[in-house]
Amino acid sequence: MPASLPIDPKPLDHLALRGEGSAPALALRNQTLSYNDLRERVSRLAGWLQQQVPEPGARVASWAAKGELTCILPLAAARAGLVHVPINPLLKRAQVAYILADCGASLLVATAARLTTLVPGDIPVRCIVKNELEVIEDYKSILALKPSERDPGELAAILYTSGSTGRPKGVMLSHANMWLGAESVASYLELTPADVTLAVLPLSFDYGQNQLLSTWFAGACVAPLDYLTPRDVIKAVERHGATTLAAVPPLWVQLAELDWPGETANRLRRLTNSGGALTVDLVRLLRDQFKEARIFAMYGLTEAFRSTFLDPALIDTHPTSMGKAIPHAEILVIGDDGQLAADGEEGELVHCGPLVAQGYWQDAERTAERYKPAPEASVYGGMAVWSGDRVRRGVEGLLYFVGRRDAMIKTAGNRISPQEIEDAALGTGLVAEAVALGLPDERLGQAIHLVVRGASGASDRQEELARKLMIELPNFMQPKKIHWRETMPLSPNGKIDRAALSAELQA
Template sequence: MVPLDPVPQPIDALSLRGDPAAPALDGREGPLSYADLEQAVGRLAHWLAAQRLAPGSRVASWLPKSRAACLMPLAAPRAGLVHVPVNPVLKRAQVAHILSDSGAALLLTQPQRAELLEPADVPNGCTVAAEQDALAHHADALPPSAATPEALAAILYTSGSTGRPKGVMLSHANLWLGAISVAHYLRLTPADRVLGVLPLSFDYGQNQLFSSWAAGACVVPLDYLTPRDVVKAVDRQRIASLAGVPPLWTQLLEANWPEETAGRLQRLTNSGGALTPRMVRALRTRFPNADLYPMYGLTEAFRSTYLDPALVDSAPDAIGRAIPFAEIMVVRPDGSRADPGEPGELVHAGPLVAQGYWHDPERTAQRFRPAPAFAASGGTAVWSGDTVVEGADGLLRFVGRDDEMIKSAGNRISPTEVEEALLAGGEVAEAAAFGVPDARLGQAVLVVARANGDPAEAEARLRERLRRELPAFQQPAHYRWRDTLPRNANGKLDRSGLRAAVLAEFQEPAR
């Protein structure tokens, strides 16, 4: 088991954690040993340094799970730069927002992706570079950095309940301690092979690289199209550990798993939405040799809690206890500690708390506030907006969300961003987006709108346009058309009334 050393190091030192001859990365582009990984990170960092960018400049990557995508989270900080990973499923307008908002000085991508961008999508002073050119750089490798723990290493963009995606600022210490924490409580070992199916732009997906390398294990990145691709990869690559979100587990449970292949898995980890007791039972039956780790987290503090596999069968509805290095509190509205059995807001303090939102002091002040007076950690805490309750068994259980975020297939979707896209083409005069229960996705996007003209024609045009402009996970699944949309006493759209009306049409998923 990885020891819980609380002293952080520069995140790019992770490439030195494993046995130099042991595999660190494997997959479509072939294997890399830890010695190879260190050399590849150093060469890519040298190429980045040769671009002569100012220290602390933001460098974005918009890539599938390629070799460069796996190296950039270490190479950029080693070169004294800040990495901004962009989800490969995002469309050009969303990529343009992230490039502009982060002030990216460089975008590393592939020629076919670069061709999708229009000139105005790339900010002035931002260079677009091809990954093959960066990987072809065979000059001297940069040695590990001497970055301070507080230095900014990455900005991860995540949607808020209002407005466009916001960049969460993560330090070397945030990333390093998150890697050590997860490697420790998952009991990762150098013998483990970890299948990476989650996007590397998500903290959960990126941490699969970091926690695996912290343990000296091997990561096998996979861009999959069907659940069968995952089944085949588990068998072919001798996978022991698999991370997912509830919709992926639903798909994998419907897939055909040969008994021997299912028996290979020793560890399943879940985040991005709660597992139902029914799904827990199904996973335990299908993968009898695998420990199941339900987890709860938010990008602003990486990960907050996990449930020990030994407790999964007796408490399948729990999100568990604090992970190492996290202080988790249940807080009343007046800032005092809630009693066991009393609902309160989950507040996360300690060294995993991010540095705030990039260039957004207003939203930073809303979410990042002083820790409660009774906190042991002190300093800044993340006030999650999620309501939880601590049971008599000492385990936390999720109660509900206070904001309007839509969580679909493990993705956090901003209703405002969807609404902006709906209104951009002129098909509708007014629109509101909500999340409604969906057995496969967790939540699906439902739109209530007033059409400009015939609703059926408006819906047909909308569906066609949004397929081009929004990624698949943001596509509205349902439309409800109204002649008028209700307003409150202030003349604003009555979102709470609309939400109650649309939710009344849907039953909660079976548990």
């Protein structure tokens, strides 16, 4: 860790030690755990995990909705010397089987209903499978483990994120990455022990997991929520007295359009956004609806957690800005010549410093593409994340997003590999060629459009294709529209011309 850091990172499980013992730490559906409760349960679950998987560094996967176990596992696994792999509960068996095999999971904890969807071959050999409810019953009688003294540089978690091509990539996060990320966010959001964070984002998402970690760093309380409709969020804000809410733009659009009771809306003191840019109109709607709240616009990438935030005082005058670097992050704009870009000039966003993750799990080739030595101008040096995102810095020092270099689809806060959708379509046997595109959408940021050329004898079987994709892909990967073509446009080098298809569909 660089010597200039203002704090020394600690083992991740020490977050359970931050709050006042009797203060609320975790507001579950049927009970609220104090920090004393949190400490005991982290200790006992860590003991249970160590009994099940004694090998240091083994991967422990969780595939369940938000609740007692999924919230406590990140700290308990860290205390037990294991690596937590949270799997998005919206994923289906094909994606889950890939992640379990790729990370070499030694233990999978999941809900019974999800386990029934798996088939022989989905679970790695020697991987223990446990029902979530059985674990909750068993671990509380286990001898507790004391707080760990682990090297903060050790691997603590692997978060899977889609790549621009191919299968999901496992981003490796150390204790220090996650501890410093929690401290950074708690600091610039100015969280206090009096705050209550309503956690609506998936805990498998770095932005979602940080809802837990930054709140506990501040000694405050987390209220996890798996909502069915946006109105459930209103009810939960009122029920828990939430002061802090993090979301992605499509959810903010839905929440801003609802009729909130004034007293409930005014409970919220800070709104945080990432996973897509806020529009000028949406900022205005949020301002009108949540009059007591400060709005934090943020930019991040799983490979380095979070990069920038915009001071809420500037949201009205600079609504399209990404802001400046968060604490512990160094953000450089590098031109095509490899040098710092001048103010107003476009360049690549390069993230340096201790929030940079350790690379992709067992994937040296893709790690080398994204993780490269920091530019000469970097204060931190070492390895940096070259994001592929094009940005420019204004004369006032604020950053502005220009565009993405890769073909990633970003819809409703999810980063999706087009190839995952294309592979699923080809796997149905109904199409010979498939191209997935992200086209501008007012509510989603980008909507998924799938262009296909039918296989022999399977032309225009749209309903059957849609039905099979519903089985194979999670809801957030479903195409908004499927377009059938007799032929695909080709580029001069003989490849399918994606740019031509995108232009045609947007015409």
